[in-house]
Amino acid sequence: MRRRFAIPLIAAALAGLWGAGLAHLHWQGGSVLLDRLEAPLVDLRFLTEGPRPAPDGVTILAIDDQTVQQVGAYPLPRTTMAQLVSSVGRMQPRAVALDILFVDPGPSEGDLALAEALSRTRSVLAAAGLFERNAQQASASAGHAPDDLTPVQRLLLPIAPLAGVSALGVVNIATDPSGVPRHIPLLVRSGGQIVPSFPMRAVSVALKRNPVLRDGEVAIGDVATSTDDGYTLALRFYGPTGTVRTVSASQILNGQVDEDAFREQIVVIGATVTGGGDAFPTPFDPVLPGVEVLATAVAHLMEGDGLVRDTRVRLVDGAMAILLPVLLVLLLAWHRGVWGFALIAVVTAAWIGLTFAAFTRGIWLSASLPLLAAVPPALVFGAAELWLDRGRADRLSLQSRTLRRFQPPSLAKRLAEDPAFLMTPVRQRAAVIFIDLSGFTGLSELLPLDETREMLRGFHALVDREAVRHQGIAASFMGDGAMILFGLPDSSPEDACRAVEACVGLCLRTQAWMADLPDAIAARIGFKIGAHYGEIIASRLGGDSHQHITAIGDTVNVASRLMEVAASRDADVALSDDLHRAAGDACSIFQSGFLEGTFPTAIRGRSGSIPIWLWRTNRSLMHLGSGERRRSPF
Structure with missing residues (x-):
């Protein structure tokens, strides 16, 4: 136990x-296997939830294929970029954020025009961090302590004329091993300074409020956004490309946009041109422009509707x-x-x-x-x-196989189904057969022990086969004898007839078995059978450590004494008239031999007498000589 x-x-x-x-690896963000397993499950949840409407406060001004075709160059000239910024600025947006890196100087007049346009509006320019590979993956896993921000090796900053007139934000996006963007590092460490991300800078400029860092969240104005460890923002995609409101830059250049199109909006300008290279796979779209990924993060910081994946969730x-x-x-x-x-x-x-x-x-x-x-x-x-x-x-x-050898199969099955079987004694009618070898005790004094054992094994096997063949059970083997019961575990109207058939079968099989023995042995032994039918008490006998199922009562005693009657009358079988009548006329098996009776016979140890029948096989009759015998109606 x-x-x-x-x-x-x-x-x-x-x-x-x-x-x-x-869980420790998960907390530390150090298991690539977990990330790889989690990625498709997250995508499945996105697809199950389905696309959601994007907030109204963010608009993408897309440098798309139409724009490039109209302008005839890509990247767009900076004079064209200045025209776009100026046009959008006149429409009173909250902020204009350019997801474009201006790290190399262009024509001076273009740089000056763009700087002038940026100075007249609240604007944010993109900076890019160069990460170590393992740092970028760690950022994607978001497994850092809050004060351990993602370090960058070097920052790519806009050229001086532009950087001096606009706020700066890092546009890096952290992807999982499958390339899907999962997080935006809101803060990165560059040398001795902390640089905010592009989305957080855009919202901060738009709301004219500095971010407030708290444990597990960033608050800008009245909106608090949950963050993962290391102040990373988990992305919650709205849908496929175009779910965030998008306007083509070609419409601005053609003057086809309403004056209120960008009023009170955070306008994110970025490239969606085919083959531009700035695109990511997402659950909703295999190619989502990077500008829309950043616009999604901007919307999360504005609305506080990003994914919550903070310390409590990880716990x-x-x-x-x-x-x-x-x-x-x-x-x-x-x-x-x-x-x-x-x-x-x-x-x-x-x-x-x-x-x-x-x-x-x-x-x-x-x-x-x-x-x-x-x-x-x-x-x-x-x-x-x-x-x-x-x-x-x-x-x-x-x-079980071993134990079944110590219990008849039908009883073993019943005990397996009902372990309490016969715990309480049961009275029922049954047929009882006793068979015993005569002369075996004297023979066993002469035979070696091994030969004696083999003889008994053969005899017992014969008895067991005949009992099973006639649906009886060999309830016990007693040395050179055995007791067979018909009526256990359940009684049947056919029990008496089956017992009569078993008596005949036992006689024939035993004679055949004895005929195969050496003549010196066969000449010294014989057999006798007694059979009776009546009421028995079926029960378990024995102590607490060992019990066996058997039958007791007068019927059992009479059947045992009838073996003596068979031996004294030179018969093979002595059976009671009760068994003969219970078997009925339909049981004609005795036609294979000679049955005579009835004879009133006294039973040793029992008062009075009972009528019995005697039966002999043809082989037995050959040894008896001639004489009148009354045939049974069988």
Whole structure:
């Protein structure tokens, strides 16, 4: 019993430690495997939720194929960029943010024109950080302490005339191993300074409020946005390309845009031109322009509708990574049948369903971490238990086969189905047969022990086969004899007839068996059979450590004494008139020999007499000489 509970508890503890190790990796953001497993599950949740309408406060001014075709050059000349900024600025936007790197000087008149246009509006220019590869991946995993910001090796800044008139923001986007943008680092560390991201700078300029950093969130104005560790913003895509309101730059150049088109908007200017290279795969679109990714982050900071993946969420992930494997192991230990596996499926489906439901509320619970923590321990424990169960089953099967040799098959089956069978004695009518070898005791004094044993094995096997063939049970073997019952475990109207048929079968088979023995042995032994029908008491006999099922009562005693009658009358079988009448005229098996009777016969140890019948085979008659015999109506 201790081992039975100790193994599951140890397995559950090991499963919990495995989950805790994965939870630690998840907390540190150091598991690429978890990220790779989580990515398709996140995409599936996006697709299940479906596209959402983007907020109204953000508009993309797209440098698209039409614009490039109209201008005839790409990148656009800076005089053209100045024209776009000036046109948008006159429409009173909240801010104009250019997702374009101006790191190389152009014609002086173009640079000056663009600087002049930028100076007349609240504007943000893009800067880019050059990251180490492992730092970029760590940023994508967002597994840093709050004060450990993503470091950049070098910043690519706009040229001096432009940088002096606009705010700067880093446009880097952190992707997962599959290339899907997942996070925006809101703050990066460059040398001794902290540089804000492009989206956060754009919102800050638009609202004229500096960001306020708190534990697990960034607040700009009245809107607080949840952030992951290291102040990274988890992206919650709105839909495919164009979900964020987009206006072609060619419409501005052609004067086809209404004067109020950009009023009170944060306008993000960026390239969507085919082949521009600044595009990312997302769950909704295999090619989403980078400018729309940044516009999505801007909308999150304006509305506070990004994905919540903060310390509290990661604590829930870690707790489930420990609890779920422990729970699955305990469920497997409790029940490995259909209900146990059904409960495991329900628990697993419940967690997956919870992650989907939470995602629709903007909460990004990890689906991969608890599953990766739970599935391997459950599989290993389940496989180990199945292996142990197979070993137990083999041992139990061997024990069962061994035990069945000590109980007749029908009784063994009944006991397996009803362990309390015959705990309370039962009175019922049954047929009882006794068979015994005569002369065997004297013979056993002469034979070696091994030969004696082999003779008994052959005789007992013969008796057992005949009992089973006629649907009786060999209730006990007593040295060179046996008792056969017809009526256990359940009585039948055919019991008496089957007993009569068994008597004849035993005579014929025993004579054939004796004929195969050496003449010196066969000449010294014989057999006798007694059979009776009546009420018996079927019960278990024995002590607490060992019991056997048997029958007792006057019917059993009479059947045993009838063997003496058969021996004294030189008959093969002595059967009571009660058995003869219970078998009925339909039981004609005695036609294979000679039946005579009835004879009133006294039974040793019993008062009075009972009518009996005697039966002999043809072979037995050959040894008796001639004489009148009255035939049975059988």
